[in-house]
Amino acid sequence: MALVASALTGFGFSLVYPGFGVEAVRRVPPQSRGLAMGAYTAFLDLAQGLASPAPGLIATGARMNVVFLASAVTVLCAVLVAAWLMRHPAMKPL
Numbered sequence: 001m002a003l004v005a006s007a008l009t010g011f012g013f014s015l016v017y018p019g020f021g022v023e024a025v026r027r028v029p030p031q032s033r034g035l036a037m038g039a040y041t042a043f044l045d046l047a048q049g050l051a052s053p054a055p056g057l058i059a060t061g062a063r064m065n066v067v068f069l070a071s072a073v074t075v076l077c078a079v080l081v082a083a084w085l086m087r088h089p090a091m092k093p094l
Contacts, residue, residue, distance in 0.1 A: 016078070017044070026090040 024040040025033045051074075055067045 020082075020085075023085050023090070 021037065021040050025036050028036040055071065058067050058070055
């Protein structure tokens with residue numbers, strides 16, 4: 001079960017990371033795209049570094065079902081951001 005869950009998580013991440021990266025780069029002028037990709041990668045690394053211990057901290061003060069609830073809320077927030085990005089496409093460069 002853990003192996004299947006890990007594979008499913010990896011598969012989902014392999015789609016989300018480049019998808020949001022494309023949007024981050026598409027929304028800036030061409031001369032700033034390298035900086036945008038660097039900032040996207042840096043903030044993703046920072047977010048992973050901060051978010052990795054968060055479920056453990058939640059679990060120490062609450063039951064395990066709260067950890068899953070917090071994870072579901074996080075995923076829902078990502079879905080909302082993706083939906084907003086789909087409704088507001090990047091402007092075409094001149």
